[in-house]
Amino acid sequence: MVPFGTGTGLEGGVNAVQGGVCFDLSRMAAISELSLEDFSVAVEPGVTRKALNSHLRGTGLWFPVDPGADASLCGMAATGASGTNAVRYGTMRPNVLNLRVVLPDGSLLHTAGPGRQARKSAAGYDLTSLFVGSEGTLGFLTQATLRLHPLPEAVAAAVCSFPSVQAAVACTVQVLQAAVPVARIELLDEVMAGACSRYSRLELPEAATLFLELHGSQQGLAEQQQQAGRAGGAPGWGPGPGDRDGDGAMVGTWGWVPAGPYGEGGMSMTGAQQGPGSGQGAGLGMGGTGT
Numbered sequence: 001m002v003p004f005g006t007g008t009g010l011e012g013g014v015n016a017v018q019g020g021v022c023f024d025l026s027r028m029a030a031i032s033e034l035s036l037e038d039f040s041v042a043v044e045p046g047v048t049r050k051a052l053n054s055h056l057r058g059t060g061l062w063f064p065v066d067p068g069a070d071a072s073l074c075g076m077a078a079t080g081a082s083g084t085n086a087v088r089y090g091t092m093r094p095n096v097l098n099l100r101v102v103l104p105d106g107s108l109l110h111t112a113g114p115g116r117q118a119r120k121s122a123a124g125y126d127l128t129s130l131f132v133g134s135e136g137t138l139g140f141l142t143q144a145t146l147r148l149h150p151l152p153e154a155v156a157a158a159v160c161s162f163p164s165v166q167a168a169v170a171c172t173v174q175v176l177q178a179a180v181p182v183a184r185i186e187l188l189d190e191v192m193a194g195a196c197s198r199y200s201r202l203e204l205p206e207a208a209t210l211f212l213e214l215h216g217s218q219q220g221l222a223e224q225q226q227q228a229g230r231a232g233g234a235p236g237w238g239p240g241p242g243d244r245d246g247d248g249a250m251v252g253t254w255g256w257v258p259a260g261p262y263g264e265g266g267m268s269m270t271g272a273q274q275g276p277g278s279g280q281g282a283g284l285g286m287g288g289t290g291t
Ligand SMILES: Cc1cc2nc3c(=O)[nH]c(=O)nc-3n(C[C@H](O)[C@H](O)[C@H](O)COP(=O)(O)OP(=O)(O)OC[C@H]3O[C@@H](n4cnc5c(N)ncnc54)[C@H](O)[C@@H]3O)c2cc1C
Pocket: 002, 003, 004, 005, 006, 007, 008, 009, 010, 012, 013, 014, 025, 045, 066, 067, 068, 069, 071, 072, 073, 074, 075, 076, 077, 078, 079, 080, 081, 082, 083, 084, 135, 136, 137, 139, 140, 141, 142
């Protein structure tokens, strides 16, 4: 028996290579137990990431794990999905609080106990983590209780090109070591930057490129931008700690661009900064080439 979420997993986990029965769970689409005080919600397998965030519109909360595809949240739990926001918000594993599972013998299991969504850890087997990433091999996930996060008041995004992938990686390490609370960070090498630029008619230079996104208050963002710029060695903000020889080798070309509202997912790229509770979350905006 093969559970089918939205079929976005490119590994082909939903293919019944030795025959069998594939279960389409898309019509189990209930969203329940939304608790704004506990920052949690329970979803059935037919609920996708974008559907949940639309449902949360206006609450000031959102679910940030974003693997790019508009996958089902139970499918994301089944694959242990991560994605661009994992830097700040973690992968599926810390964001799944409880799972309701139908086991192969037909019995029902609540991995953290029925109705539980506690953050507090306790000794004992962590059954929730056992099922996250199990790809349907241990049972059908028929409900996932998820951890929600406050929607950031404002978002800023940067596009930064570097002379080499090594320089981009060094900049990333420096920014993280400087404890800048980066929300998203994504690296393209020069081949991928060129391909994306041609496909999406952007004007990205064909160079190793970092896309960064910061979340916070309006005031906090300005500080984070300066911190990131200093750490990464942005021109105008002085050499970063990695530019140890002072030769500018680590220095990339930075540009902060306005970030747009989420909703369409991924790195769709334009728009303006948003306020809290506009309901869409925030998305990496690439309003220009950023160079
Ligand atoms: C463009 C793109 C970009 C991506 N980027 C990332 C990324 O950056 N990081 C990342 O981690 N992943 C990434 N992914 C993979 C993504 O995480 C998976 O495609 C997604 O999590 C699968 O969800 P689904 O609902 O489509 O599951 P499906 O593809 O339908 O199923 C995937 C597996 O999970 C099992 N399964 C599905 N639903 C259930 C259920 N209810 N109970 C038990 N088992 C179930 C299936 O049997 C199968 O083995 C990307 C995918 C795409 C298409």
